[in-house]
Amino acid sequence: MAERPEDLNLPNAVITRIIKEALPDGVNISKEARSAISRAASVFVLYATSCANNFAMKGKRKTLNAGDVLSAMEEMEFQRFMVPLKESLEVYRREQKGKKEARKDKDKKADSEEQDKSREEDNDDDDERMEEEEPNEEEEVDN
Amino acid sequence: AEMAARLSENRLVSLPLSRIRVIMKSSPEVSSINQDALFLTAKATELFVQYLASYSYKHGRGKEKNALTYTDLSHTAEECETFQFLADILPKKILASKYLKMLEKEKQDGEVGEDDEEDEEDEDETVG
Numbered sequence: 001m002a003e004r005p006e007d008l009n010l011p012n013a014v015i016t017r018i019i020k021e022a023l024p025d026g027v028n029i030s031k032e033a034r035s036a037i038s039r040a041a042s043v044f045v046l047y048a049t050s051c052a053n054n055f056a057m058k059g060k061r062k063t064l065n066a067g068d069v070l071s072a073m074e075e076m077e078f079q080r081f082m083v084p085l086k087e088s089l090e091v092y093r094r095e096q097k098g099k100k101e102a103r104k105d106k107d108k109k110a111d112s113e114e115q116d117k118s119r120e121e122d123n124d125d126d127d128e129r130m131e132e133e134e135p136n137e138e139e140e141v142d143n
Numbered sequence: 144a145e146m147a148a149r150l151s152e153n154r155l156v157s158l159p160l161s162r163i164r165v166i167m168k169s170s171p172e173v174s175s176i177n178q179d180a181l182f183l184t185a186k187a188t189e190l191f192v193q194y195l196a197s198y199s200y201k202h203g204r205g206k207e208k209n210a211l212t213y214t215d216l217s218h219t220a221e222e223c224e225t226f227q228f229l230a231d232i233l234p235k236k237i238l239a240s241k242y243l244k245m246l247e248k249e250k251q252d253g254e255v256g257e258d259d260e261e262d263e264e265d266e267d268e269t270v271g
Binding site for chain 2: 007
């Protein structure tokens with residue numbers, strides 16, 4: 001799939017909010033700084049992905065998994081992220097499990113048309129919930 | 144731990160996973176990404192944004208105390224090893240006039256000019 005340049009950027013509003021959460025109240029962020037951080041974040045994703053992929057390849061796997069990403073963080077010297085990442089992952093897994101069970105129940109009840117939600121394992125089908133509030137800052141690409 | 148994992152609006156992650164996925168897949172060697180890995184990458188990116196912003200603000204030598212500027216960020220990329228991978232995309236800026244002077248000096252001396260400290264960011268045309 002061909003990516004347009006804007007697809008490799010992250011939504012400005014979200015980036016701005018995350019930055020504001022990290023700084024003391026009342027501190028301004030220049031537009032240039034915000035844009036630079038956004039680019040840095042995209043570069044971070046690429047770097048982390050490449051690093052994680054090396055771990056996957058070492059393990060002779062074609063699918064990147066959680067362990068690969070965690071190993072990548074350590075390799076990139078972001079050990080400080082390990083604890084918050086692991087905690088978040090636990091919460092995330094529980095949430096996903098809860099959703100799956102809720103869907104199973106729904107399936108049992110209604111045989112009729114249900115929205116096609118889950119496809120393959122590694123699809124980000126649960127995105128919709130997380131993206132709900134961004135009102136078209138940029139066109140979202142939905143898989 | 145659950146409380147800590149959530150952001151101020153009680154979400155687990157704010158960055159859209161689908162967009163993160165697009166960026167990850169733009170890497171040619173990557174075949175597939177499992178859901179947990181996608182989530183972790185998004186979350187790590189948020190932590191990274193916060194770390195970059197707060198670090199740059201704390202260590203910025205910029206004159207502005209109540210703002211985070213581009214200069215603060217490019218200082219961080221140059222001086223902090225952890226952020227050195229950003230050096231190419233956050234280059235220091237210098238005034239065009241200074242750059243031209245540097246070039247001239249290089250011609251005259253036959254030496255490599257030293258990096259000048261950058262100045263104001265906006266009005267003047269800058270060279271990266």
